[in-house]
Each structure stands twice: as C-alpha cells, then as structure tokens.
Amino acid sequence: MIEMEDVTFSYPSADPVLDGINVRVEKGEYLGVMGDNGSGKTTLVRLMTGLLLPQKGTIRVNGISTSDRARLLEIRKSAGMVFQNPDAQAIGETVEEDLVFGLENLGTPVPEIDTRIEKYLRLFGIRELRYRNVRTLSGGQKQLVNLAAVMVMEPECIILDEPVSMVDVVYRRIILEHIPRLNRGGTAIVHITHDPEELTRCHRLIVLSRSGIINQGTTHEVFSQLLDEENMDIPVHFAISRALGLSPVLTTEALLEELCRLRLGN
Amino acid sequence: MSIEIRQLTHIYDAGTMGEIKALDKIDLTIKKGNVFGLVGGIGSGKSTLASLIAGLEKPTGGRITIDRQPPCPGRNVGILFQQPEDFFFEKTLFRDMTSGLLHSGLAEDEVNERINSTLDLAGLDRQILDQSPFHLNRGTLRLAAFASVLAMRPRVLILDEPTASLDPMSRKRMVEVVEHISGDITIIYISHRLQEVIDVSQHLAVLDKGNVTFTGTRSGYLDWAAEQYGGEFLPVLSQVMYSLYRQGFDVDPDVTCLDDAVEQIRLSLEKT
Ligand SMILES: Nc1ncnc2c1ncn2[C@@H]1O[C@H](COP(=O)(O)OP(=O)(O)OP(=O)(O)O)[C@@H](O)[C@H]1O
Ligand SMILES: Nc1ncnc2c1ncn2[C@@H]1O[C@H](COP(=O)(O)OP(=O)(O)OP(=O)(O)O)[C@@H](O)[C@H]1O
Ligand SMILES: [Mg+2]
Ligand SMILES: [Mg+2]
Numbered sequence: 001m002i003e004m005e006d007v008t009f010s011y012p013s014a015d016p017v018l019d020g021i022n023v024r025v026e027k028g029e030y031l032g033v034m035g036d037n038g039s040g041k042t043t044l045v046r047l048m049t050g051l052l053l054p055q056k057g058t059i060r061v062n063g064i065s066t067s068d069r070a071r072l073l074e075i076r077k078s079a080g081m082v083f084q085n086p087d088a089q090a091i092g093e094t095v096e097e098d099l100v101f102g103l104e105n106l107g108t109p110v111p112e113i114d115t116r117i118e119k120y121l122r123l124f125g126i127r128e129l130r131y132r133n134v135r136t137l138s139g140g141q142k143q144l145v146n147l148a149a150v151m152v153m154e155p156e157c158i159i160l161d162e163p164v165s166m167v168d169v170v171y172r173r174i175i176l177e178h179i180p181r182l183n184r185g186g187t188a189i190v191h192i193t194h195d196p197e198e199l200t201r202c203h204r205l206i207v208l209s210r211s212g213i214i215n216q217g218t219t220h221e222v223f224s225q226l227l228d229e230e231n232m233d234i235p236v237h238f239a240i241s242r243a244l245g246l247s248p249v250l251t252t253e254a255l256l257e258e259l260c261r262l263r264l265g266n
Numbered sequence: 267m268s269i270e271i272r273q274l275t276h277i278y279d280a281g282t283m284g285e286i287k288a289l290d291k292i293d294l295t296i297k298k299g300n301v302f303g304l305v306g307g308i309g310s311g312k313s314t315l316a317s318l319i320a321g322l323e324k325p326t327g328g329r330i331t332i333d334r335q336p337p338c339p340g341r342n343v344g345i346l347f348q349q350p351e352d353f354f355f356e357k358t359l360f361r362d363m364t365s366g367l368l369h370s371g372l373a374e375d376e377v378n379e380r381i382n383s384t385l386d387l388a389g390l391d392r393q394i395l396d397q398s399p400f401h402l403n404r405g406t407l408r409l410a411a412f413a414s415v416l417a418m419r420p421r422v423l424i425l426d427e428p429t430a431s432l433d434p435m436s437r438k439r440m441v442e443v444v445e446h447i448s449g450d451i452t453i454i455y456i457s458h459r460l461q462e463v464i465d466v467s468q469h470l471a472v473l474d475k476g477n478v479t480f481t482g483t484r485s486g487y488l489d490w491a492a493e494q495y496g497g498e499f500l501p502v503l504s505q506v507m508y509s510l511y512r513q514g515f516d517v518d519p520d521v522t523c524l525d526d527a528v529e530q531i532r533l534s535l536e537k538t
Pocket of ligand 3: 041042043084161403404
C-alpha cells in the first residue's frame with residue numbers, strides 16, 4: 001500500500017529528521033507507530049501523504065510516487081489522514097460541510113453522500129453536532145469530527161496521528177473498536193500514539209527515535225522488548241501477565257481466563 | 267488560593283436558536299495548595315469552566331472568586347490551553363515567552379532567569395528559544411507552553427489536558443513538576459487519562475453535560491466510578507483489579523500501582 005525506500009528528509013536549514021528510513025505498509029495491514037516527542041512521527045506521515053517530499057529516496061502510495069505531483073489527488077483519495085492538531089484539518093464551516101467536502105471531491109452521488117454522512121455521524125454518536133460550526137466545538141468533539149471526515153470517504157488506507165488524545169473513555173472505546181473492524185474489512189491503518197493501550201490490535205509496531213527506527217516487529221515482539229525500558233510504556237494487561245510469568249495477553253477477559261485457569265490448577 | 271464557584275452557568279450564543287448551555291448552576295470549592303482533578307466526557311464543560319476560572323470569559327450566570335477576588339488573567343491565574351497552538355503567535359519562542367512578562371513590568375534579567383528555570387523544569391533545551399513555535403513538534407510545543415505559564419508564577423494554575431501528545435518520559439516529568447509545585451499553588455488538572463488524574467489529584471470532580479455529578483477524594487472517586495456505567499470510568503488497572511475481585515480473587519480493587527497489583531495477584535493465587 002505504502003512503500004518508503006531509503007527516505008531522507010530535513011526541514012529547511014536543519015539536520016535530517018529522517019535519515020535513510022525504510023517503511024512498508026502492506027495492503028490491509030494495521031501498523032502502530034510509537035516514539036519520543038520530536039522523533040519524526042508526524043513528519044513520516046506527512047511524507048506518506050505527499051504533504052512533504054523527501055530530499056532522497058522514494059515514497060509510493062499504491063505504486064504512485066508522491067513526487068508525481070500530477071497524481072497527488074489519486075494519492076489523497078487512497079490515503080486519508082487525521083491530523084494531530086485538530087484545527088489544522090477542518091475545511092468546512094460546519095460539521096456537515098466538512099464531511100460533504102471530501103465526498104464531493106470524490107464525485108460521490110448526492111443521495112449516497114447523505115447516507116454516508118448519516119452513517120458516520122451515527123456511528124460516532126455525534127449527530128447533534130451536524131450543523132455546528134467546527135471552530136466552536138470542544139477538543140474531543142473536533143477529534144471525532146475529523147475522524148468522521150476521513151472515514152466517511154472510505155479510503156483504502158487511513159493514517160491516524162494521535163486520533164484519540166483528547167477523547168473520553170466512552171468515545172475512545174467506540175473508536176478503538178471501530179478501527180480494527182475497518183481493518184478487517186480491508187482498510188490499511190497507520191496509527192501513531194504515545195499510548196500503547198491503543199495499539200493492542202495492531203499487526204505490527206515500529207518505534208521511532210531521533211536516530212531512526214529503533215525497534216520493529218509484531219505487536220507482541222515489540223511490547224516484550226519494551227518491557228524493561230524505563231522510558232516506554234506498555235499495555236497494563238501485557239505488563240501484568242508478563243510479571244506473573246504468564247504468556248502475554250492484551251485484554252481483561254484473556255487475563256481473567258488465564259488467572260482462573262491457574263487458580264483451578266492450584 | 268482557594269476558589270469558590272457558586273451557581274455558575276455559562277451559555278454560548280445565549281438567546282439564539284443555537285444556544286448551548288455548557289455549564290448549569292454548578293457549585294464547587296477548590297482548596298488552596300491542592301491538585302484538583304476535573305474529569306468528564308467530551309463537551310461536558312471542562313474547558314469552559316477553565317476559561318471562566320482563568321477570567322478569559324465572563325459567565326452568563328453565577329460567580330467565581332479566587333481568595334474573594336474576581337479572576338484576573340495573568341495576575342492571580344494562569345492557564346495551559348488544551349491546544350498548545352493557541353498559545354503562540356510570535357516569530358520565535360523567545361518573543362512569545364518573554365513579551366508578556368516584560369509587559370507586566372519585570373526587568374529583563376528577571377525575565378531571562380525565570381524563563382531559563384522553567385525551561386529546565388519542563389526538560390527543554392535553551393536553544394529552543396530561537397525556534398519558531400510553528401516549526402515545533404506538538405509535544406515540545408506543549409512543554410514550551412507549560413514553561414511559559416510557569417514563568418508567570420500564577421497562584422492558581424489550570425492545566426487542560428497537559429499531557430496529551432507527550433511521550434512517556436515527558437509525561438512523568440510533567441506530573442512530577444505538578445506534584446512538586448502544588449504545595450504552594452492551587453492546580454486544576456483536566457484530563458481524560460483517568461489513572462493520571464487520580465494519581466496526581468487530592469480531590470476530583472466529574473462534569474456531565476454541564477452538571478457536577480461527583481466531587482470527593484480520589485478513593486471516593488474509585489468507589490463511585492466502580493458503580494457507574496459498568497466501571498468504564500475507572501482507570502484500566504482498577505478495572506482489572508475490580509474484575510478479579512468480583513471473580514473471588516483476594517485483591518484490593520483500590521490499588522493504583524502496577525507493582526502492588528502484581529504482588530497482590532501473586533499472593534492471592536498462592537492462597538488458593
Ligand atoms: N514545519 C517544520 N519546520 C521545521 N522543523 C520542523 C517542522 N515540523 C517539525 N519540525 C521538526 O522536526 C522534528 C520532528 O517533528 P515531528 O513533528 O515529526 O515529531 P513527532 O514525532 O511527531 O513529535 P510529537 O510526538 O511531539 O508529535 C522536530 O525536531 C521538529 O521540531
Ligand atoms: N465558543 C463556543 N461556542 C459555542 N459552543 C461552544 C463553544 N465552546 C464550547 N462550546 C460547546 O460547549 C460545550 C462544552 O464545551 P467544552 O469545550 O467546555 O467541553 P470539554 O469538557 O472541555 O470537552 P473536551 O473534553 O472535548 O475538551 C460543548 O458542547 C461545546 O461544543
Ligand atoms: Mg507528531
Ligand atoms: Mg476541553
């Protein structure tokens with residue numbers, strides 16, 4: 001889906017943020033990205049969507065190079081991004097306009113536009129925000145609208161830059177359950193966060209630092225390796241099961257099951 | 267400084283078709299030298315309350331006093347906005363961080379000293395001062411905003427989602443700083459990260475659609491949250507411990523530290 005080969009990028013008059021990086025996102029894959037502040041996560045996904053161009057190396061989305069500016073629209077259609085700063089994303093005045101805009105650009109027929117908007121507003125429980133001005137929404141409401149605005153276009157790949165950093169536990173659960181569902185339906189996902197609890201459903205994780213990719217592998221592999229790192233967090237269930245010498249689990253149900261089995265064994 | 271909030275109501279676009287009642291006659295007392303945790307769903311009124319306490323907006327009803335005085339932004343109260351981008355507009359971070367302080371009549375030496383010491387507290391390098399705020403990654407921008415507010419030495423400090431976008435190390439540091447300074451000043455700590463708010467606060471309040479649905483101590487909060495909405499408003503660790511407790515494991519559901527939790531589970535397994 002996305003191929004980054006030997007990519008080097010620096011902002012004007014600064015040292016490279018990314019230096020010789022290789023990242024692949026397969027079709028239908030769910031990739032998690034973690035890493036320190038300033039390690040280049042946002043830069044990485046700006047490159048993936050062609051918002052920035054690398055000084056060296058190539059980036060292809062569905063086989064189209066991001067430097068092929070004539071085909072930028074095709075890239076934007078297949079890879080939609082939810083921005084880290086929610087105010088940087090809104091295009092329309094009202095929530096409805098914001099959602100309509102992308103669909104109109106895709107040439108979606110009008111009745112279909114309405115059905116889809118209704119579907120996503122309902123899914124995220126934000127129907128009452130439909131006619132609100134996006135600028136006056138609360139922080140969490142803005143994030144939900146931004147998520148809906150990307151998901152409504154149903155792109156092949158969705159890139160999420162800290163999508164639920166300002167969302168309460170209830171909406172967080174709704175979204176974190178919806179992302180894997182989308183993924184099972186074939187959508188590739190790139191999900192950046194500082195909170196490992198969000199990444200338990202990923203296929204694969206990469207960890208960035210200022211010196212490049214310092215860790216990558218399956219979700220279990222990476223969390224296992226981060227277990228002893230003081231400056232990294234891992235999911236609570238994973239930490240408990242490992243500390244008890246159990247095979248690692250990622251949900252309360254699985255942990256309870258393991259512990260009840262142990263208790264019976266005793 | 268203690269804060270008294272009485273019958274506070276705030277309605278956006280009052281009198282129009284689209285009016286929104288963000289706060290509905292709320293009463294709260296926030297004691298001096300405490301960290302007061304404020305939690306609640308999206309759109310429940312937390313940031314609205316924050317900007318009223320900070321004196322950035324006038325409430326449509328009721329009143330707020332800080333040690334019997336009305337709130338005065340920059341004088342008795344400082345705020346770290348939920349979105350750090352809202353903080354900056356100058357060409358360099360240096361100009362942004364110093365202009366307010368210089369404007370308030372402080373000498374240049376004093377301003378520089380304050381800024382250097384709060385940058386240290388936030389874990390930021392001084393070189394960052396030459397950079398444009400618009401070129402910073404978001405986590406660093408938030409830390410810079412934190413350093414800016416601290417440099418104003420407010421007596422009441424409002425932190426609205428202070429650790430969103432921070433990596434684990436910066437988050438720990440921020441929480442340590444908050445704990446360190448809280449004896450002298452009153453801090454209002456708004457966050458969706460339940461474990462963090464519970465760890466850092468002595469008292470908490472829950473807002474729900476503009477109403478206060480809970481106020482009390484942190485252990486009071488855990489007991490309250492365990493009974494609401496199937497425990498969804500408990501931190502993840504407490505959810506695990508409550509589930510085990512309900513399944514007959516001999517563990518204390520109120521434990522908030524991972525190592526203690528593991529130890530309790532281990533002991534309870536040995537007992538059976
Ligand atoms: N527009 C820009 N101009 C110049 N430098 C920039 C710009 N945007 C980012 N940088 C710098 O590039 C580096 C990487 O930034 P980036 O935003 O990619 O980090 P990040 O990993 O997303 O951080 P965070 O976790 O804080 O969001 C940082 O040192 C940042 O200051
Ligand atoms: N300037 C404004 N004009 C109109 N309505 C507003 C304005 N600011 C906030 N609101 C509305 O007031 C209500 C409370 O918003 P507020 O920002 O205080 O919520 P919050 O608890 O901080 O939410 P979050 O956790 O998402 O940040 C929401 O319904 C919001 O949409
Ligand atoms: Mg970023
Ligand atoms: Mg808010």
